[in-house]
Amino acid sequence: MSNVLILLFLAALVFQASSDSNKIGICHGRVGNNLPSPNAASLLLKSNGISKVRLFLPDPTVLPAFNSTGIELMIGVPNENLTYLASSDANLAVNWLRSNIFTFVSPDQIRYLVVGNEVLYEDPFYSRYKEY
Numbered sequence: 001m002s003n004v005l006i007l008l009f010l011a012a013l014v015f016q017a018s019s020d021s022n023k024i025g026i027c028h029g030r031v032g033n034n035l036p037s038p039n040a041a042s043l044l045l046k047s048n049g050i051s052k053v054r055l056f057l058p059d060p061t062v063l064p065a066f067n068s069t070g071i072e073l074m075i076g077v078p079n080e081n082l083t084y085l086a087s088s089d090a091n092l093a094v095n096w097l098r099s100n101i102f103t104f105v106s107p108d109q110i111r112y113l114v115v116g117n118e119v120l121y122e123d124p125f126y127s128r129y130k131e132y
C-alpha cells in the first residue's frame with residue numbers, strides 16, 4: 001500500500017516537473033564587460049522562450065527593457081536599502097517600490113522581490129550583525 005502511495009507521489013512530481021519544463025528562468029546580471037545592452041539582452045531572452053528572469057538590482061537602466069515583454073521578474077532589493085525598508089512605515093516602502101520599480105516596469109510583471117543578497121556574509125554594511 002505505501003509503495004503505491006510513493007509511486008503516485010513520484011508520478012505527480014514528474015508530471016508537475018514536465019508541465020513546467022517550458023518555464024526556464026535566467027539570472028541576468030550586469031557585472032562584466034562587453035555585455036549586450038539591456039534591450040538586446042531582453043530581446044535575446046524573449047526570443048529564446050525565457051519566461052522568468054532574476055535581476056539582482058532594480059536598475060533603472062535595465063528595468064524598462066523588460067517592460068511589456070511578458071517576462072516575469074524576480075528583483076533583488078539592494079542590501080543598502082534593507083535598513084531603510086525595515087525601519088520605515090508601509091507607505092515609505094510602497095513609495096520605494098513605486099519610485100524604484102513601478103516607474104520602470106509594470107507591477108503585474110513582478111513575481112518576486114528578493115530581499116537581501118548574502119547580507120550577513122558578504123556585505124560590509126551588515127557585517128557587524130554577523131554571528132560567529
Ligand SMILES: *[C@@H]1O[C@H](CO)[C@@H](O)[C@H](O)[C@H]1NC(C)=O
Nearest residue numbers: 078079080081082084085096
Ligand atoms: C538605496 O540604496 C542605494 C544604493 O544602492 C542608495 O543610493 C539609496 O540612497 C538607498 N535608498 C534608500 C531609500 O535607502
Ligand SMILES: *[C@@H]1O[C@H](CO)[C@@H](O)[C@H](O)[C@H]1NC(C)=O
Nearest residue numbers: 064067068102103104105106
Ligand atoms: C509598460 O508598457 C505598457 C505597455 O506598453 C505601458 O502601458 C506602460 O506605461 C509601461 N510601464 C512603464 C512603467 O513604463
